[in-house]
Amino acid sequence: xxxxxxxxxxxxxxxxxxxxxxxxxxxxxxxxxxxxxxxxxxxxxxxxxxxxxxxxxxxxxxxxxxxxxxxxxxxxxxxxxxxxxxxxxxxxxxxxxxxxxxxxxxxxxxxxxxxxxxxxxxxxxxxxxxxxxxxxxxxxxxxxxxxxxxxxxxxxxxxxxxxxxxxxxxxxxx
Numbered sequence: 001x002x003x004x005x006x007x008x009x010x011x012x013x014x015x016x017x018x019x020x021x022x023x024x025x026x027x028x029x030x031x032x033x034x035x036x037x038x039x040x041x042x043x044x045x046x047x048x049x050x051x052x053x054x055x056x057x058x059x060x061x062x063x064x065x066x067x068x069x070x071x072x073x074x075x076x077x078x079x080x081x082x083x084x085x086x087x088x089x090x091x092x093x094x095x096x097x098x099x100x101x102x103x104x105x106x107x108x109x110x111x112x113x114x115x116x117x118x119x120x121x122x123x124x125x126x127x128x129x130x131x132x133x134x135x136x137x138x139x140x141x142x143x144x145x146x147x148x149x150x151x152x153x154x155x156x157x158x159x160x161x162x163x164x165x166x167x168x169x170x171x172x173x174x
Contacts, residue, residue: 027161030162067141
């Protein structure tokens, strides 16, 4: 049996609960920031390029807002059915290969949601690479992170997590 009065015991329990909650919340915030930054970092380490899908030409397989990971490949090894990313003027497009015409050095492509093949063939020189994988919604997150405002929000969110952890330490020491 404790020599403390009952009210003191309850105060100590409450005094430990708030720092623990601050610590848990701060840690979860910091982990979410770190985990949300890992996919693009890992892709870059593997040598992939990442693009955000902004049109519905590949739906439903690759929905708008997805992030596509593109691996550089030799044009001659691209097969029919592969999804490739290529330059079209200043835009990057991802479409499925219908034919790889190695003699002409070009691809015939088509978006999955489109009824007809693309009007212009894709020359080998316009090829960025083959789409190795895609992740729905990640493209929207990456788009937000690459904007100035998104970077500010990300830094503020991480700072809030760090401050909650510091607050927990101060409350424990009181």
